[in-house]
Amino acid sequence: MCAIAGFRGDDAPVKVQEMLDVLRHRGPDATGIYHDSRIVIRTATGEDVKEAPQSAEIAVGHNLLSIVGGPQPVSGDGVLVFNGEIYNQEELNWTGSDSELILDLIEGHGGDLEDALRFTVNKIDGDYAFAYTDGENLAVVRDPVGVKPLYHSGEAFASERKALWRIGLRDVETLSPGHAMINGVKVKLRGLPRVEPSDAEPEELRENLKSALRESVERRVRGLDEAALVFSGGVDSTLLAVLLDEHIDVRLYTVGLPGSSDPQFASRAAEDLGMELEVLEVTEDTIREALPHVLGAIEEYNLMKIGVAMPLYLASEAASAEGYRVMFSGQGADELFAGYHRYRRLLAEGRLEDALRHDLENIHHVNLERDDAVTMANSVELRVPFLDLQLIGVALTIPADLKILGPEDELRKRILREAALEMGVPEYIAMRPKKAAQYGSGIDKVLRRRVLPGFDHEAFLRGLMEPYE
Numbered sequence: 001m002c003a004i005a006g007f008r009g010d011d012a013p014v015k016v017q018e019m020l021d022v023l024r025h026r027g028p029d030a031t032g033i034y035h036d037s038r039i040v041i042r043t044a045t046g047e048d049v050k051e052a053p054q055s056a057e058i059a060v061g062h063n064l065l066s067i068v069g070g071p072q073p074v075s076g077d078g079v080l081v082f083n084g085e086i087y088n089q090e091e092l093n094w095t096g097s098d099s100e101l102i103l104d105l106i107e108g109h110g111g112d113l114e115d116a117l118r119f120t121v122n123k124i125d126g127d128y129a130f131a132y133t134d135g136e137n138l139a140v141v142r143d144p145v146g147v148k149p150l151y152h153s154g155e156a157f158a159s160e161r162k163a164l165w166r167i168g169l170r171d172v173e174t175l176s177p178g179h180a181m182i183n184g185v186k187v188k189l190r191g192l193p194r195v196e197p198s199d200a201e202p203e204e205l206r207e208n209l210k211s212a213l214r215e216s217v218e219r220r221v222r223g224l225d226e227a228a229l230v231f232s233g234g235v236d237s238t239l240l241a242v243l244l245d246e247h248i249d250v251r252l253y254t255v256g257l258p259g260s261s262d263p264q265f266a267s268r269a270a271e272d273l274g275m276e277l278e279v280l281e282v283t284e285d286t287i288r289e290a291l292p293h294v295l296g297a298i299e300e301y302n303l304m305k306i307g308v309a310m311p312l313y314l315a316s317e318a319a320s321a322e323g324y325r326v327m328f329s330g331q332g333a334d335e336l337f338a339g340y341h342r343y344r345r346l347l348a349e350g351r352l353e354d355a356l357r358h359d360l361e362n363i364h365h366v367n368l369e370r371d372d373a374v375t376m377a378n379s380v381e382l383r384v385p386f387l388d389l390q391l392i393g394v395a396l397t398i399p400a401d402l403k404i405l406g407p408e409d410e411l412r413k414r415i416l417r418e419a420a421l422e423m424g425v426p427e428y429i430a431m432r433p434k435k436a437a438q439y440g441s442g443i444d445k446v447l448r449r450r451v452l453p454g455f456d457h458e459a460f461l462r463g464l465m466e467p468y469e
Contacts, residue, residue, distance in 0.1 A: 002027040002072070003063040004081040005163055006131050008138055008155040012059035015156070019163035020061045026159060026376045027063025030071040034079045034133075035059035041071045052079050055135035065379055067325050068223045069097040077107050077134060083159055084128030084148045085383070087219035092123065099130070106132055113137055117180050118189045125219075125389060129175075131157060139182040144190045145387050146177030146364025149372050155184050160373065161299050165465050177364050192360060193393035197353065202402055202415070208394050210419050216388035217243040220328070224248050228319035228327040228380070230255075230312055231277065232440055233265030235413065236330030236339075238429045239420045240385060241275060244328060252277040253318055253327075255311035260442030261435060262311075269429050280314055287443060288451050290314060296464055297377040298370050301457040305370050307438030307447055313374040320378040327375055331367055332386035335359040336395040337413040338403040339434050348407040352400040360392065 003026035005019035013035040020031055032041040037054045040047060052075045062072040062081040073079045074097070082099035094101045105123055109116040117132075117139060127147035131140045140157045142150045151161050153169040161172045175181060178190045198205060221227070221244065229244060231237045231252035244250045252275055254266035263279045270277035287310060294313045298305055312329070319327050334340055335356060338347070346352040359366075368384075375382040385391070402415045411417065411433060420430045438444035 002065050002083045003159045003163075004061070004083045004129065004131055004150075005158040006058070006060035006081070006133075006138065006140070006156065007167070008058045010057075012057055015167045016059040016061040018166050019158050020063050022163045022166045023063055023159055025379055027065045028379055029066040030064040031061070032064075032071050032073050032081075033059060033061040034073045034075070034081075039073050039075060039079065043071065050075070053077065053133075053135035055133065058133050058135065058138050060131050060133060060138075065325065065381060067381060069099065072099050074099045074103055076103050078103070078132055079135075080106070080130060080132045082128060082130040084126055084130075084143065085220070085381075086124050086126035086128065087222070087388075088125040098126070098128075102128075102130055103132070113139060114180070114182055114187055117141055117182070121178070121190045127383070127387075129159065137183055139180050140175060141180045141189065142175045142177055144178035144192055144389065145360075145392070146368055147372075147384060147387055149369045150175040152181055155181075157181070162296075162464065170465075174365055174369065177361075192357070193389065193396060195393055195396045197399040198397040205398050205402065206415055206419050206422070209398070209415060210423060212388070212391040212394040213239070213385070213419070213423075214243060216385040216391045218247065219388070220383045220385050221247045224326060226250070226324070227383075228253055228315070228324040230315045230327060230329050231266050231270070232262045232330075232435075233267075233269045233429060234262075234330070234432060234434065234440070235417055235420050235425060235430050236333040236386070238269050238273075238425050239416075239423060240328055240330055241269075241273060242424045243385075245273070245275060250275060250328075251319070251322070251324065253280060253315040254278075255280045255282060255314045255441050255443075257282055257442035257446065260440065262440035265429065265432060269426060272426050278318060280318055282314060282441075282443065284446050284450050286314070287446050291447075291451060291455060292460065293377060294374060295457065295460060297373040299373070299461075299464065301461060303448065303452070304438075306452075307444040308367075308436065309370050309374045310438070310443050310447070311441045312371055313377065316375040316378040316380040316382075320380050325379070325381060326383060327380050328383050328385065329371065330386060331371055331384045332360075332363065333413070333416060334434070335363055336386060336392065337398075337416040338400065339413045341412075343412060344404055344407050344409060347400055347404045352404070356400075357396070363387075
């Protein structure tokens with residue numbers, strides 16, 4: 001996981017360097033900039049310069065968070081910067097870095113740049129945002145789910161909005177998942193899977209689901225020896241804990257006020273599973289101190305987003321302090337398997353399957369950009385196995401009435417709960433009613449009643465932008 005940034009126009013390398021400075025938390029291990037036939041990469045040990053294609057007005061840059069792969073930009077006939085992970089390298093018989101794979105696919109296809117980008121994103125499986133330039137053309141691309149963020153203003157782009165604010169840009173938009181911006185023109189490259197609900201037996205669908213879950217986790221642990229997991233003691237995170245523990249050393253983190261439900265369930269589950277858990281007990285002061293960091297990361301004042309972001313920020317902060325660079329989350333399970341209360345009404349109205357697809361297509365700006373921002377504020381990469389494209393395809397084949405039994409079904413996510421039981425999740429967790437992170441941790445009540453009423457969020461957000469005039 002890293003930061004990328006780029007600009008076409010006057011003073012391009014200066015503007016890109018300013019953006020990378022703002023994004024240092026996303027990649028503290030190395031910085032690289034391409035401009036005017038040179039790539040300059042700076043690390044703790046010195047500076048490396050290499051030749052690259054000529055460009056008078058385009059600059060692109062990269063900050064490295066070293067997990068797998070080395071400094072960027074990488075170059076061939078053109079130059080590429082990449083943020084994210086590619087999970088099907090083995091299937092593509094590739095042994096180099098993710099960024100080199102994408103560069104090879106683009107340039108190996110030849111011909112029209114749009115066609116080459118479409119060919120590339122239909123070959124790769126992963127969570128990513130990248131930019132490619134041949135010195136004349138400039139293209140930026142985002143993965144089909146939108147797991148990795150990418151913001152733009154004209155032909156300037158960056159991994160976070162504040163980087164674009166830094167160079168005086170205010171009309172900032174998010175690039176839609178599965179799309180590219182090629183020389184300022186937006187085109188769609190790849191969407192989410194389109195499949196119809198299956199008429200197969202529930203047992204067969206459940207086996208398909210279990211296989212897809214296992215394979216998604218296996219793809220996301222390649223190259224890792226250890227990782228952290230934000231752990232609520234709910235079915236989603238506990239299922240991930242069970243699956244991750246089969247491959248790597250996992251440390252669980254749960255966040256909550258004294259007496260809140262998440263730490264209670266998480267502690268019991270971790271003990272029964274024989275896994276290491278750190279309970280981060282928070283207070284009003286903890287929440288008050290973290291608020292400016294959370295709001296500065298998510299870059300907008302939204303009560304729901306702040307409440308959800310706070311536990312993840314605190315968990316990733318603790319994981320980072322203990323040396324972890326990768327954290328897993330159960331994000332996406334509710335949208336795939338109908339976990340929210342409102343889905344019961346939509347099932348009764350015959351609109352559940354359309355609603356689930358709508359929510360998946362919008363999860364990038366509802367949840368994913370927020371989650372990426374708060375973990376990367378602590379230099380921690382977030383991985384979300386439930387949002388694997390193949391798993392999404394499997395989940396979309398499962399009929400709505402296997403996800404929610406009927407309008408009175410308080411538990412919801414039935415087929416996932418049944419699969420979790422069969423995969424080793426304790427029954428008291430598999431059948432635990434859903435409680436959102438801000439409520440299970442007890443943070444929402446303190447935020448709304450004690451912390452936010454005395455916080456001038458408008459002045460804070462103005463201050464977040466004013467230094468970047």
